Amino acid sequence: MRAFAYHAPASLAEAVAILRREGPGGRVLAGGTDLLVQMKERGTVPRYVVSLRAVADLSHVTFQTGRGLVIGSRASLTDVITNRDVRERYPIIVESAGLVGSHQIQNLGTVGGNICNASPSADTAPPLIALGAILRLHSDQGPRELPIAEFFTGPGRTALEEGEVLAEIIVPDPQPHSGGSYERYTPRQEMDIAVASAASFVILAPDGTVSHAKIILGAVGPTPLHARAAEAMLVGKIPSGGLIEAAASAAVSDARPISDQRGSESYRRHLINVLTRRTLTRAIESARG
Amino acid sequence: MAKMIVNVEVNGELQELLTEPHRTLLDLLRDNLSLTGTKEGCGSGDCGACTVLIDGRPVNSCLVLAPEAEGRRVTTVEGLAEDNKLHPVQTAFIEEGGLQCGICTPGMLISAVALLRSNTEPSEQSIRYAISGNLCRCTGYDKIVRAIEVASKRMKANAAIASH
Numbered sequence: 059m060r061a062f063a064y065h066a067p068a069s070l071a072e073a074v075a076i077l078r079r080e081g082p083g084g085r086v087l088a089g090g091t092d093l094l095v096q097m098k099e100r101g102t103v104p105r106y107v108v109s110l111r112a113v114a115d116l117s118h119v120t121f122q123t124g125r126g127l128v129i130g131s132r133a134s135l136t137d138v139i140t141n142r143d144v145r146e147r148y149p150i151i152v153e154s155a156g157l158v159g160s161h162q163i164q165n166l167g168t169v170g171g172n173i174c175n176a177s178p179s180a181d182t183a184p185p186l187i188a189l190g191a192i193l194r195l196h197s198d199q200g201p202r203e204l205p206i207a208e209f210f211t212g213p214g215r216t217a218l219e220e221g222e223v224l225a226e227i228i229v230p231d232p233q234p235h236s237g238g239s240y241e242r243y244t245p246r247q248e249m250d251i252a253v254a255s256a257a258s259f260v261i262l263a264p265d266g267t268v269s270h271a272k273i274i275l276g277a278v279g280p281t282p283l284h285a286r287a288a289e290a291m292l293v294g295k296i297p298s299g300g301l302i303e304a305a306a307s308a309a310v311s312d313a314r315p316i317s318d319q320r321g322s323e324s325y326r327r328h329l330i331n332v333l334t335r336r337t338l339t340r341a342i343e344s345a346r347g
Numbered sequence: 348m349a350k351m352i353v354n355v356e357v358n359g360e361l362q363e364l365l366t367e368p369h370r371t372l373l374d375l376l377r378d379n380l381s382l383t384g385t386k387e388g389c390g391s392g393d394c395g396a397c398t399v400l401i402d403g404r405p406v407n408s409c410l411v412l413a414p415e416a417e418g419r420r421v422t423t424v425e426g427l428a429e430d431n432k433l434h435p436v437q438t439a440f441i442e443e444g445g446l447q448c449g450i451c452t453p454g455m456l457i458s459a460v461a462l463l464r465s466n467t468e469p470s471e472q473s474i475r476y477a478i479s480g481n482l483c484r485c486t487g488y489d490k491i492v493r494a495i496e497v498a499s500k501r502m503k504a505n506a507a508i509a510s511h
Binding site for chain 1: 351369393395406407409414417458479480481
């Protein structure tokens, strides 16, 4: 690694003040499991690093009815995976966070970092988009909130502005008669990166029809993608095997995969069909209770 | 770049170490403290050879900037033995042939010890899952898994004797 100046501010206000004062060329450090690899191997040479290590109140994972789940940007993947409220109320977050890297990586890495690194294959992104999460971003101008669906702008690119830091991820309260599921495909079971992934989240009305459907596809476009055609097909209908098949086929047309060393474009399209069908089936089963 | 002091507890001893921000915890352990049991494999968090415990949790020390270790409690493979007596996991690795070239072994031992602290009766599947972030190119893993199973049984038996 090349040398850089290191800052470990004790508060968020101090962190954003450093970013403003020092200007471009800085990187914010949470767990470091992506940033250090980029600095060692991929030519990322920050002039300075602002570590969130010493910032108080960024490592929390709290749930409160009416306020939803709040994940501090410095909370580790393990902090999230092992949190009782997350396990009980947001199993889809546990499923996806548990797929990131190894135990060693989960003990260092953060959900916040997984989001801000903005890899198209980031496992925690599709479920959080499907759940309608909101990001609380801070700069020296104060805080602002942004739906996570609007956060990703390209591979490794986000709506974070110069001098802005992700402080919290807020996930709305779980809805009654709702269910979600996430699945990715990797050739190996552990320590791999998704060839393709899908998150499905549905809410059922009292008459059994789908009142709300979100299907988010990972690793088949420059950012996680909304399968809008598939979502529209579901709303207002009673879920059936045939409807799920049709939605899965529609999701394929929403995908924009490329061919690379992990898989060809056509293979990824096939995977999206299978993963959408499976996750949608499980989401509906869990919504029916 | 300016040097800085990092205060960190390593294997029960408080250390005050002079380093630079772009060095890693792995560098601190190996170069400042000559604790060369912890190995560098890939340097990018894939192989697990550099696994140490920070505050009881296994992490890749190659992905931790040295100053990030400030105020933390680090355990390396050198800290597993107590009173000159090998940890039961270390003994079981020797007896069961759970190692060949030895490069992955310190990291494997740390992951195994972390598992057995939270799960005293792990299934074969949970053992394999616990070491999924530790790559071994020699053994084919079977003897490592068996060694951890043997260690867990022995530790459980020892705990039962101790409680009587």
